Amino acid sequence: MQRINLLSPRLANQIAAGEVVERPASVVKELLENSLDAGATQLDIDVEQGGVRRIKIRDNGVGILKDDLSLALSRHATSKIITLDDLEAVRTLGFRGEALASISSVSRLHLTSQAEGEVEAWRVETEGKDMSTSVRPASHPKGTTIDVRDLFFNTPARRKFLRTEKTEFNHLEEVVKRLALSRYDTGFRLSHNGKQIYDLRPVTDQLHAEHRLASLLGKKFIENALTIDVEAAGLRLWGWIGLPTFSRSQADLQYFFVNGRVVKDKLVAHAVRQAYRDVLYNGRHPTFVLYLELDPATVDVNVHPTKHEVRFRDGRLVHDFLFSRIHKAIADVRPESEAESASESGLSVSQGVAQPETAITEQPALPLANRPVNSTDWMRAPQSRVAADQVAGQLEGMRNLSGYANDYASSGGYTPAAGNEQVDPLTGEIRQSPAPSLNVATGFTGSVQEEYQTVPPLGFAVAQLHGVYILSESENGLILVDMHAAHERIVYERMKTSFYEKSIATQPLLVPINVSVSQSEADLVEENGEVFSAFGFRVERTGLESVMVREVPIILIKADTEALVRDVISDLSANGVSDLLEARANELMATMSCHGAVRANRKLTIAEMNSLLRDMEITERSGQCNHGRPTWTQMTMSDLDKLFLRGR
Incomplete structure (x- = not known):
């Protein structure tokens, strides 16, 4: 029978490292989180061979006192929590007190630091099987530098599981990207094998924040993103959500932060997926960079060794808040808002999406309130492109439904043969149904005789092209509308309104x-x-x-x-x-x-086309049909001048 023995400190740390240190990216995550918790405003990361050979991180934080250096490399030693109450309301990124001990047990680690208020710097490193430490004087400015060399040199079995240098660096770069997105007030520099990858300066305003987003996620994301900021029930959600037409084949451009900590949570994923359900193709994934702020006592971040998962005290409240706010923000994007944005900023609009001609165009910011974590004043500005909380009231005033039976039947959604008594599939009403109307205009609510003081966002119809598209002249140029896709969305939204506003049969x-x-x-x-x-x-x-x-x-x-x-x-x-x-x-x-919407090759009069355009301007999610296809596109006069080389 094997006797029970106490594990050696090194073996215990190496076992713990199996949970904390999976690959070089894990090391970078733990060390950068420590630096951010130390108040660093500048982080320099130098790596070699994907981080396997060397990871060097330097910060300008508060540093570590000489007497605490040896403790810093010990297990279960931390300055971030003392009592159980601290653990239940964690406000820091790291708190387990195992990272440095685990990393030093599977690498050659040197830590040099000068604490705030001290005149000398000190260096500590671990030695021997018992991981005893030695401290000696060093030269270093205020802050800390950690140098990790030869990762897994003493655990060759672990090293065999590492991938290629490129793959390991990609994982490491993703960690830096996530932290750079969580802390706009901090500068980040990343170099690999002597080549600079990122040089991100601290953000001071909305424009620079969007520059950082463009640098990390690509220009296309910020060109096709809506800003959002809403608060309710002690929860605050702010950030950027991609337009439905800017979707991805995989969920690789989705970043969600809870109190500044990046997480992957199935409840959050479900809420976002539900909010985009009506406007995306099957198999497509939305894009977003979102920040949720709430009382730290209402969220448990200690449910996973790497702290990637969280548990909310009231998960249903969080789910409903995320879904309703994102759903409203998407619903409020109409041709009116997109066309006005293009007019004001000189953008060209393609496939219902505003696309700046320059790399980054300054956009109106959101009126953000004080945020409890990582407050940044540049996010508070007077005007919002997405006023999600006002959607319900605006829709109530804009929509003019003249009764379900006439509205739905005349729009082509429900047209049984004349004289037959039918049970309406939505309301259960038994009524004598009218014959199908051949006058498509009766399916639209807009008046074709209205006089406008200004040109409407989608302009006025000029012609119908090949029985499929409506050509319209707007104030900024020309607009093409897919009449079937547009009418399909209009009919669908009316059907949903009728279904949910009436008692369900x-x-x-x-x-x-x-x-x-x-x-x-x-x-x-x-x-x-x-x-x-x-x-x-x-x-x-x-x-x-x-x-x-x-x-x-x-x-x-x-x-x-x-x-x-x-x-x-x-x-x-x-x-x-x-x-x-x-x-x-x-x-x-x-x-x-879809079956009830006006079909291709159906000839429309100018009045009918204008009526359809007006209905698009007041219909939720009218930029996409029910299957996620765009319903309209625009070419500005600037686009047309470039096309024909005018002015050259």
């Missing part, structure tokens, strides 16, 4: 459907009955491991009810929330609106 099942589930799943159904009832489902628990579906909404009467209920339960179990019922209803309405 339901139908009791003649034979209720019994669904066998686990006990925990039955508990979920019992605890989340409002999720089902909000969409016309009546689902009751009938046993320890069974539930019964007794009533369903008419719009989903032909759906596979049992499969749908199981999917909702699964979603509730995984995310704590579920929007699958709403998603299924929206999918059905999107299909109906």
Whole structure:
């Protein structure tokens, strides 16, 4: 029988390093977080061979006192927390007290520092199997330099798992990028094998913040991004979200920060995906750089060794806040706002997206309030491109629905044969339905006889091209509109408004459907009955491991009810929330609106085309159809002059 022995300090640290130090990027993350917590405003990172041979980080923080240098390389030693109360309200990036000890156990580490207020600098390094330390005088300005050489030199098995130099450096660069996005008030310099990669100066205003975003994420992101800043219920969300037409094939341009800490959280991902659901192709991913600020006591950052994951005390509140604010911000992007932005800043608009002709164009900033973490005054400015909190009130005044039956049927969404009594799939009303109207203009709410003091954002129609596109003359140039895609969005948004503003029509099942589930799943159904009832489902628990579906909404009467209920339960179990019922209803309405929208080769009069343009200007998400395709594009006079070489 093996006797129980106490592990040596070096072996214990190397085991801990298995959790903390996965690759060179892990080392850089831990060291840079320590520097930021020390108040550094400038960070210089020099690496060789992807960080395997050498990682040298220098900061201008408060430094480390001579008497604390040996402790700095010991396990479970930190200046950031003392009591349990400190742990429950962590305001620093690092706090475990294991990073330096773990790194020094698998590398040759030298730490040189001069503490604030001291006249001498000191250097510490570890020696021997017991990791004893030696401290000696050194020359160094205020701050700290950590030099890590030959990573995993004494653990060759770990070193074999490293990838190529290029791959390891890409991971390391991503760490620097994330921290540079989290701290605009700090300068970052990164060099690899003597070649400078980044030289980012501290940010002082909105324009320089967008320059940093462009340097790190590419010019296209900031050219196609909306600024957002909203607060509610003790939560604050600010940052940039990409327009729906600027989507990616993979989720590689998504950065989310909680109190300055970058995290990857499934609840956050679900909320953002739900907010973009109506405007993206299947398989496409939105882009964003978002910052959530909340009371540190309401979020647990100590649930993962590398602190990449967090746990919110009230996850549903956070999810609903993120979804509603991002959803409103996207909904408020209409041709009016995009065309005005182009007019004011000299942008050209393509595929419904404002695209600056220069690398970075100054844009109106948001009226941001004081932020509890990393406050930066440059983010507070008078005018916002996205006023998310005002969306609901504006829509109420702009939309002029003249009753569901006439509005929906005349727009082509629901037109059964004349004289037949039909059950409306959305409201359940039994009524005598009108015959299909051949006058497309009756499907639009805008008046074609209005006189305008100024030219509307989408201008006035000039002609119809090949029965597919509307050519319009605007104040800035010409605009092309895909009439089917545009009308599809208009019909869809009206259908959703009618569906959600009226009580949802339901139908009791003649034979209720019994669904066998686990006990925990039955508990979920019992605890989340409002999720089902909000969409016309009546689902009751009938046993320890069974539930019964007794009533369903008419719009989903032909759906596979049992499969749908199981999917909702699964979603509730995984995310704590579920929007699958709403998603299924929206999918059905999107299909109906696609078939009901005006088709290609349908001849429209000038009045009908102008009516469609006016409706686009007041319809949410009118820049994209239900499938994520752009509905309009613009060429400014400047674009046309360049095309024909005018002025040369």
